[in-house]
Structures are given as structure tokens and as C-alpha cells.
Amino acid sequence: MANQYDVAIAGSGIVGMSTALWAQRRGLQVAICDANAAGSGATFGPACTMATYACVPINSPSVVTSLPSLLFSKNSPLTVNYWYAIKNWRWMLSFLMNCRSSRVEAIGTQLGALLREADAGLDPLIEEIGAEDLIVEEDCLYVWATKDGFKDARQGIELRRRQGVAMQEIGPDEIRSLEPNLKMPMYRGLRFQGTRYILHPQKLVERMQNHFMRNGGTVIEKAVSSVEAAAERVTVHFHDEDTLTSGHFVVATGAHGKSIKGAGVESLPLGVERGYHVTFANHRNKLSRPVGWAEAGFYATPMELGLRFAGTVELDALSAPSNPNRITYLRRRAKEMFGQLDGPSEEWLGFRPTMPDALPVIGPSQKSERIIHAFGHQHIGLTLGGLTGRMVTDMVTGQAPNPDASGLSGKRFGFL
Structure with a gap:
């Protein structure tokens, strides 16, 4: 050329x-x-929230204390290929070192500084290309099903407050009033105010x-x-x-x-977090906004293509085949969240680029x-x-x- x-x-x-x-x-x-x-x-495949509130890194002290349940529970949002982990032991060790409280605070502060400017980076482009029809302005919910889960999240919630995240702590009754189709157990929730999501990122x-x-x-x-x-x-x-x-x-x-x-x-x-989603074309109207289920590790988002359940983390090689257990997990948890659903119209595996310090x-x-x-x-x-x-x-x-x-x-x- x-x-x-x-x-x-x-x-x-x-x-x-x-x-x-x-x-x-x-x-x-x-x-x-x-x-x-x-x-x-x-x-193409994320939960599609414009998550300006997401200053809490995946690294946290609770990850270390929760490792046994994260690694072995059938309800864990995490799957690890142990041979991959051993081969990449330096990345794993660095990740754990960044789970210390002092590091989480420093990382959250850096993420907060970026996220406060995020809209200013994307909004001029949305206006320039005329894509306002793909953006929905609606508060996002994040829900904990258990008291212990919410207790473990308290440090992260306070970090969000220190970074100026606009949010409201709400109880089960208010969650149900906002999203009456939710059927999973509810203990507490956060309503992130002034947020948006994207109907079709591609x-x-x-x-x-x-x-x-x-x-x-x-x-x-x-x-x-x-x-x-x-x-x-x-x-x-x-x-x-x-x-x-x-x-x-x-x-x-x-x-x-x-x-x-x-x-x-x-x-x-540079590591990879393999993430999955399933989409149910006939159930978009189940929700009016994205809802994250904290313990389950995913969001449900009403998108143009249907109701998408996206999230979880699988640590494995880029070249490894898709793990059907991750799709089964999302389908089972989707049923717990809403009751019986039609079969999914789409199943997907993608690769998140991830550094051991979450920056x-x-x-x-x-x-x-x-x-x-x-x-x-x-x-x-x-x-x-x-x-x-x-x-x-x-x-x-x-x-x-x-x-x-x-x-x-x-x-x-x-x-x-």
C-alpha cells in the first residue's frame, strides 16, 4: 500500500x-x-450498561476469602481451568496482590477518575453519528439476594460513595415495584441514578x-x-x-x-476473561432496565435482540472451546430470576481483555x-x-x- x-x-x-x-x-x-x-x-456481547458507576474493581479482599465457594460451588459465576492458572501463575499472583484493601482503594480512585469523564468521551460521537435511538436513559439496578452477599459488598459500596456515584440503597419492596417480574430472592439493591444502556452495541x-x-x-x-x-x-x-x-x-x-x-x-x-451471554428473543418486556444479580455475576438487559443475560468469568485460554456448563449456568439462573422462559435465541462466548490490576x-x-x-x-x-x-x-x-x-x-x- x-x-x-x-x-x-x-x-x-x-x-x-x-x-x-x-x-x-x-x-x-x-x-x-x-x-x-x-x-x-x-x-458485541456485553450487558450493554454504560456503567459509569463501575469504579469497584473485580479485585477485592472478599475474593480471597470467598475463593473456596467461588471455585467449587455450582452457583459460582467463576470457572477456572487449573492448568491455565498454573501456566499463568504470575498473572494470578499479581491479581491476588491487587486484592489488598489499599490497592482496591487506589484502583477504584483511578477508575472513578476515568468513569467521571466517560460520557464526555462517548456522547459527542453518539451525536455526530446520529445514534441517539440506540441509547436508553434509565436507572440501573444491582440486586443482592442474600444478607451475606450484601455484607461482603459493603466496602465496594462505600468506595462508590467516595467516588461520587449517584445511587440509592433500596429494599425488596421497592425493587419489586420497579421490576415486578423478578422472582429470585431479594435482600437489598442499589439503584444507580442517571445511567444509560445501549440497545445494540454492534x-x-x-x-x-x-x-x-x-x-x-x-x-x-x-x-x-x-x-x-x-x-x-x-x-x-x-x-x-x-x-x-x-x-x-x-x-x-x-x-x-x-x-x-x-x-x-x-x-x-494481558489476560483474558471469557464471558458468555444467552438471549431470549421473546422476553425483552420482562424488564424496563438492566438488572444485575450480584451473587450470580451477571446482568439481565432488555435489548433490541431480546432479553440478554450476560456476565460470569471463565479463566481459560483464548483457543479453548466454548464451555457448555457456562451456558447451562446462565440458563438455569435466568429461570431462577424470572421463572420459565422460552428457549434462548442466541448463545455467545467472547473475550474480555483483562489486566491483573483491573485497569x-x-x-x-x-x-x-x-x-x-x-x-x-x-x-x-x-x-x-x-x-x-x-x-x-x-x-x-x-x-x-x-x-x-x-x-x-x-x-x-x-x-x-
């Missing part, structure tokens, strides 16, 4: 496409590189790509195999031996970042300042995708990103 771009981006999920639009808004010539359809990866990203192309952006339907950084440019190599050059290169390929040689991702502790990696690679990392958003990629795109564009154009990204660079893992 003879063309030279200001920035080339690997990955056409919410992070990559948001970066492309923000860069285009700044007058840059941009190329998106992805062999797969826009928004068809991890962006449609959102497809509209982003269409707008990007109409405004002169280039989409290259190929996967990047490797990159080489020089003083003033980056050479991008594809698997068919074709190349392009760009002033900067952005890695926004989520859990697949290590597949790009020379980008500096291979030295980072994304946003910043320059150790290989070169011209290679920028933008991945590792774990459960909140859809929420932070727009903001990440704005921050990355700031870096490309030599501006200081807002909020501060100094603690988000992959260089924080230099000891691993």
Missing part, C-alpha cells in the same frame, strides 16, 4: 472505532485495520464505521501481523505481506493484542512512543471506549490527555 496515514489502528471494536472518529475530528488521516466485521468481537459501532468512511476514513479488512517503529513512522505488516506506513499505530485489539509482533504487548500481563492500558508502548496501547478495559470497555479514543488522540497529537493517563501506561508492569 502506497498510502501513508497519520495514524493506523488495529481493531474495529468500540475502542478502535472511537479512536478513529476522534482522530478524524482532529483532521488526521486514519486507517482502521481488522479482518473481522466492526463491533463483532467483545463489543449497530452503534457499525454506524461509527459508516460515518468514518463517509468522511474519508480508510477501512482495511486485514489483520495486522507485526509492526516496526522508526524515528518518524511505523511500518505496519499484514499477514499477506502487504504493508502500510503511519505516523502512529494504535493497538486496540482487546484480548488479541499479543498476536501483533513488535507492538510491545507480548511483554505485558486498562492506555499509553505508549515501551517499544516506541509512536505505538500506543489501548486495551485491557475488562468489564467496562463499552463504557470507556469513547473516552479512551479521545485520550489516545490526545497522545497522537501531542496533547496531555484528560483525565491524566500517567498511571495507565503498560510501563507500570515493568517488574513482571
Whole structure:
């Protein structure tokens, strides 16, 4: 390819496409590189909450104390392939070290700073592409079925308060008045105020790509195999031996970042949380908003395609086959939540990019300042995708990103 771009981006999920639009808004010539359809990866399958309240990391002291039940209970939202865990023992140890109370507070503070700016990163793009019809403004509920579960969550609730999250603690009667179709046990709930959710995330990203192309952006339907950084440019190599050059290169390929040689991702502790969802096409009207069942580890969300149950965590390799037990778990818990449902219309497995400290990696690679990392958003990629795109564009154009990204660079893992 003879063309030279200001920035080339690997990955056409919410992070990559948001970066492309923000860069285009700044007058840059941009190329998106992805062999797969826009928004068809991890962006396609989450619970679709715009979770600006999600400053509590998955790391917590209660994870350590609850490990036996998390590992062995049939009702656990966690599944671990023990051979995978042994092979990745450094990641596991680092994750546990980040479960200390002091680390959870520090991580929550960093996440809070990002989440307070999340809407400012995504809303201008939603308006620009005319996607307001895909966004529903409705408070989100998070429900605990047991007293012990709510007690274990108290530290996280107080962390949310310190980060200024707008929420109201409510009891079973109010939960039922808001969502009368819920049938599982209820002890307490949180009503997160002023929140929103997305009816169809892939449609959102497809509209982003269409707008990007109409405004002169280039989409290259190929996967990047490797990159080489020089003083003033980056050479991008594809698997068919074709190349392009760009002033900067952005890695926004989520859990697949290590597949790009020379980008500096291979030295980072990028892990994968395999997440599942099932969708029931005929039951969208069961809910008027997303409802998270805390102990069960998933959300139920009324979406364009139906009622989606999305969540849980499986620690296993990217290449491992889908685990039918995870789908069975979601179907069984969905029945506990609502009673008998029709058979699901869709079953899905996706891959969350996850770092052992629950923070994304946003910043320059150790290989070169011209290679920028933008991945590792774990459960909140859809929420932070727009903001990440704005921050990355700031870096490309030599501006200081807002909020501060100094603690988000992959260089924080230099000891691993």
C-alpha cells in the first residue's frame, strides 16, 4: 500500500472505532485495520450498561476469602481451568496482590477518575453519528439476594460513595415495584441514578464505521501481523505481506493484542476473561432496565435482540472451546430470576481483555512512543471506549490527555 496515514489502528471494536472518529475530528488521516466485521468481537456481547458507576474493581479482599465457594460451588459465576492458572501463575499472583484493601482503594480512585469523564468521551460521537435511538436513559439496578452477599459488598459500596456515584440503597419492596417480574430472592439493591444502556452495541459501532468512511476514513479488512517503529513512522505488516506506513499505530485489539509482533504487548500481563451471554428473543418486556444479580455475576438487559443475560468469568485460554456448563449456568439462573422462559435465541462466548490490576492500558508502548496501547478495559470497555479514543488522540497529537493517563501506561508492569 502506497498510502501513508497519520495514524493506523488495529481493531474495529468500540475502542478502535472511537479512536478513529476522534482522530478524524482532529483532521488526521486514519486507517482502521481488522479482518473481522466492526463491533463483532467483545463489543458485541456485553450487558450493554454504560456503567459509569463501575469504579469497584473485580479485585477485592472478599475474593480471597470467598475463593473456596467461588471455585467449587455450582452457583459460582467463576470457572477456572487449573492448568491455565498454573501456566499463568504470575498473572494470578499479581491479581491476588491487587486484592489488598489499599490497592482496591487506589484502583477504584483511578477508575472513578476515568468513569467521571466517560460520557464526555462517548456522547459527542453518539451525536455526530446520529445514534441517539440506540441509547436508553434509565436507572440501573444491582440486586443482592442474600444478607451475606450484601455484607461482603459493603466496602465496594462505600468506595462508590467516595467516588461520587449517584445511587440509592433500596429494599425488596421497592425493587419489586420497579421490576415486578423478578422472582429470585431479594435482600437489598442499589439503584444507580442517571445511567444509560445501549440497545445494540454492534449497530452503534457499525454506524461509527459508516460515518468514518463517509468522511474519508480508510477501512482495511486485514489483520495486522507485526509492526516496526522508526524515528518518524511505523511500518505496519499484514499477514499477506502487504504493508502500510503511519505516523502512529494504535493497538486496540482487546484480548488479541499479543498476536501483533513488535507492538510491545507480548511483554505485558494481558489476560483474558471469557464471558458468555444467552438471549431470549421473546422476553425483552420482562424488564424496563438492566438488572444485575450480584451473587450470580451477571446482568439481565432488555435489548433490541431480546432479553440478554450476560456476565460470569471463565479463566481459560483464548483457543479453548466454548464451555457448555457456562451456558447451562446462565440458563438455569435466568429461570431462577424470572421463572420459565422460552428457549434462548442466541448463545455467545467472547473475550474480555483483562489486566491483573483491573485497569486498562492506555499509553505508549515501551517499544516506541509512536505505538500506543489501548486495551485491557475488562468489564467496562463499552463504557470507556469513547473516552479512551479521545485520550489516545490526545497522545497522537501531542496533547496531555484528560483525565491524566500517567498511571495507565503498560510501563507500570515493568517488574513482571
